[in-house]
Amino acid sequence: MITFEQVSVRYHDSATPALSGVDLTVPEGELCLLVGPSGSGKSTLLGTVSGLVPHFTGGVLHGRVTVGGRDTREHRPRELADLVGTVGQDPLAHFVTDTVEDELAYGMESLGLAPEVMRRRVEETLDLLGLAELRDRALTSLSGGQQQRVAIGSVLTVHPRVLVLDEPTSALDPGAAEEVLAVLQRLVHDLGTTVLLAEHRLERVVQYADQVLLLPAPGEPPVLGEPAEVMAHSPVHPPVVALGRAAGWSPLPLSVRDARRRAAPLRARLDGRTPTAAPAVTGDPVVTVDRLTVRRGPVPALRGVELALCPGEITALMGRNGAGKSTLLGSLVGLHQPTAGSVRVSGLTPHRARPKELIRRIGLVPQDPRDLLYGETVAAECAAADEDAGAEAGTCRGLVSRLLPGIDDALHPRDLSEGQRLTLALAVVLTSRPGVILLDEPTRGLDYAAKGRLIEILRALAADSHAILLATHDVELAAELAHRTVILADGEIVADGPTPEVVVSSPAFAPQVAKVLTPSPFLTVRQVTQALGDTP
Structure with a gap:
């Protein structure tokens, strides 16, 4: 669905490329998680898929990015809008209308779809994303999770085959993040939508990924593979993976449930040990x-x-x-x-x-x-x-x-x-x-x-x-x-x-870590490794 052919991007004011050596294909109908340290080029790569790079952000794009057979260098973002939907970190910055229903219809109005088609798709999207009860609500009155679902819905009504998201859960509480991720899973499993998702909080999303695309430090080639294989050597990884590395588990767990299934020996090693207590705080309140x-x-x-x-x-x-x-x-x-x-x-x-x-x-x-x-x-x-x-x-x-x-x-x-x-x-x-x-x-x-x-x-x-x-x-x-x-x-x-x-x-x-090791009193991988280091 998304093909990168020897892609690199260099911005005019930068001595080094923001992205280089990307030569891979993201399959259709899968959730691909994009990971890497800050500055590794994740937002730039997402921009090449939506056409924002180089048409709006500038820079020089070498190589070729095709989405559904369309070359994004030859098609501007508005010419890709029926194929690629883009959702950023801040849903309020994404909105152009005042109410949920108007926002869901706006993209279709821009493309000139017939009113009866627009009405049907709005209703379908309201049902798909669980937004029917919110249809008349002001966007500013919604919770963060609700706003993010509306932002996703506003691009889904156009029926894109690819959805590109940049840190969609970064500003959300755990419950709202679960809502958004459940929606993305439904899109992948039920509609066959290809989702390319960049997220720093890997503990929330890595267990849902079909593929992980790792952008390592500059100068190293990107890696696309199965989540557990990529996490084994990724410089960025969630706590449950770090716990698996510390315990020597193979393959590495990606979810709390996977880790709990093999945590009994680790709990036994930690039995009777407790984390170092924080010193008591004294003094009058300020x-x-x-x-x-x-x-x-x-x-x-x-x-x-x-x-x-x-x-x-x-x-x-x-x-x-x-x-x-x-x-x-x-x-x-x-x-x-x-x-x-x-x-x-x-x-x-x-x-x-x-x-x-x-x-x-x-x-x-x-x-x-x-x-x-x-x-x-x-x-x-x-x-x-x-x-x-x-x-x-x-x-x-x-x-x-x-x-x-x-x-x-x-x-x-x-x-x-x-x-x-x-x-x-x-x-x-x-x-x-x-x-x-x-x-x-x-x-x-x-x-x-x-x-x-x-x-x-x-x-x-x-x-x-x-x-x-x-x-x-x-x-x-x-x-x-x-x-x-x-x-x-x-x-x-x-x-x-x-x-x-x-x-x-x-x-x-x-x-x-607390979910994996309960009832042991450990909260972090650091506490576990310290305790294991003290074990004879």
Whole structure:
């Protein structure tokens, strides 16, 4: 269905190709998972299939990409729209209408299909994706999983034979991610749609893949093969694969169920061992939230929230999309005025405090770091951060160099990778040396290596007595990093306690290792390997 013939792509401002040596075929009617480290060319490869590369993103495309017999270099994206459907990370950026039904019809209207055909296909798609009850709903009122299903439906009504998705679950809670992946499976199994999917959170998707396409480091040829075979040597792999490698299992498991079937000997080796406990956090709270209620429109986004954050403590804030996590973070930095209750941060009331006073006490790294970055270059961004914080010149740049060496001063922030942008935004926040650091979905768009660097950075900050609160859907991050986990549901705290107790008691938020090894108290592969290393 999709054929790459000696494909390479080089952008005009780059000394090395973004993609090279791609010579393979993706079969029809299969789900092909695209994996690789950040910067390996995954988004570029997806763009060559949809025609966005080179028609819209620029660059020079060598070789030939054909989809259903059409050469994407000779056909612009609008000429491929009936064949290839493309869905990006952010469904709201994809929408062009206001309601579910209008969005499903828009693509067909653009192609000039007859009204009776459009009506029939809208109804078929509503049923296929479980959207019938939402047909008249405003798109902005939907949950993240519902929006992603509508985005997929809006390209399905055109009846494409190929669906290209770039990190479709990165912003979704575990339940919503399962909804989207179930839809993709139905498309592959029932309709024979070819799905090409790039995703960093492999623990969610690798068990559903028919084929895995690995883009290794630059200079190495791509590899297409069976998921277990590719995962055996892939530099990026989910925790369940890492656990299989540590235990010496062959073939490697791809799902929790596969791993549980062979985990009895490993549980026996770990019997009587426990992970090293995190040191107890002491000290008076630097943030106190007392019976906080925040109303955004007619519905309360937060209701009676009680929370305290202490120096040196890392707290994970979890919950489904729309639970109120971002609203709580925004309330802590004064973006939302309480309807009832109060927030105190180091003696200040955030929504009444002067910004220059507040940034020295609390800083927020938003879900999209670009919301915090407005300079034309990295150097300009750092200089502005120094000035805003009243810090000595070079303070922010020194933080950037310490957190992630090698970022060029002359680069525009939009030209940085997701991990580099996050690092720059974190350095901007840290320039004021706030005692409290808030991060909203910090691992969105990060590969496992970049996530590992972020974990080390945050651990060092906690050791330096910063209080850290991360709002995240990444259960593996919470298990690896957080001393404490708080779960929000419909604006209320429904769980608050030590991370091992909270995540293990919730099937939705339990990490893969905990699901495999239960009732053993291990949450991460690192804990398991440490325990195995101590075993005589």
